[in-house]
Amino acid sequence: SYELTQPPSVSVSPGQTARITCSGDALSKKYASWYQRRSGQAPVMVIFDDKKRPSGIPERFSGSSSGTMATLTISGAQAADEGDYFCYSTDISGYQGVFGGGTKLTVL
Amino acid sequence: QVRLVQSGAEERKPGASVTVSCKTSGYSFTFYFIHWVRQAPGQGLEWMAVINPSDGRATYSQKFQDRLTVTADTSTSTVFLAMSTLRPDDTGVYFCAKVGGIVVEPPAIGSLDSWGQGTQVTVSS
Numbered sequence: 001s002y003e004l005t006q007p008p009s010v011s012v013s014p015g016q017t018a019r020i021t022c023s024g025d026a027l028s029k030k031y032a033s034w035y036q037r038r039s040g041q042a043p044v045m046v047i048f049d050d051k052k053r054p055s056g057i058p059e060r061f062s063g064s065s066s067g068t069m070a071t072l073t074i075s076g077a078q079a080a081d082e083g084d085y086f087c088y089s090t091d092i093s094g095y096q097g098v099f100g101g102g103t104k105l106t107v108l
Numbered sequence: 109q110v111r112l113v114q115s116g117a118e119e120r121k122p123g124a125s126v127t128v129s130c131k132t133s134g135y136s137f138t139f140y141f142i143h144w145v146r147q148a149p150g151q152g153l154e155w156m157a158v159i160n161p162s163d164g165r166a167t168y169s170q171k172f173q174d175r176l177t178v179t180a181d182t183s184t185s186t187v188f189l190a191m192s193t194l195r196p197d198d199t200g201v202y203f204c205a206k207v208g209g210i211v212v213e214p215p216a217i218g219s220l221d222s223w224g225q226g227t228q229v230t231v232s233s
Contacts, residue, residue: 054221099153
């Protein structure tokens with residue numbers, strides 16, 4: 001079955017730039033979206049269609065995609081940004097959704 | 109505003125079945141697909157299924173297609189997830205989520221812009 005691969009953890013100091021990658025063969029043809037999940041809360045979408053930011057999401061969140069890799073960038077990371085981040089996309093057919101394994105972001 | 113409100117926590121024994129509901133409001137129910145996603149303890153998000161509320165057609169993850177039924181009730185703008193033959197590793201939090209764009213095909217594409225609060229399902233003997 002199709003998989004999306006993320007690093008298990010990323011750690012940055014406050015104010016630094018955090019980059020979380022998501023790799024998958026179909027990403028060159030399918031959009032990725034990104035979700036933040038804090039403990040005990042429902043996921044929140046922070047990026048959709050590779051690089052679009054929903055209203056209400058801070059400008060420090062941005063997305064990009066090149067080839068088979070999508071990247072979530074948090075510029076000037078804050079303690080409030082800590083949590084688990086998941087990418088979502090589909091297999092090449094578009095009939096099977098898939099999440100990446102998740103990346104735990106630590107800001108300290 | 110858009111709201112997705114899920115039913116409360118459930119406890120079941122192995123081999124039993126469970127149904128979780130997701131009542132939506134604040135938008136045109138039949139225009140937007142609804143997905144189901146779960147998260148087991150210590151694990152990541154797992155995509156389970158998507159339904160087109162306008163015609164009731166559901167597409168399932170190959171992992172769950174034998175045990176899962178997703179339906180939609182347009183009269184109450186509610187989507188249901190029914191899972192049978194539960195196992196202890198089905199324990200987790202189950203979420204419904206609305207797609208951010210108008211219904212398009214294929215069904216699993218799109219982004220999930222609004223989520224329910226989650227429903228804890230515990231399977232234990």
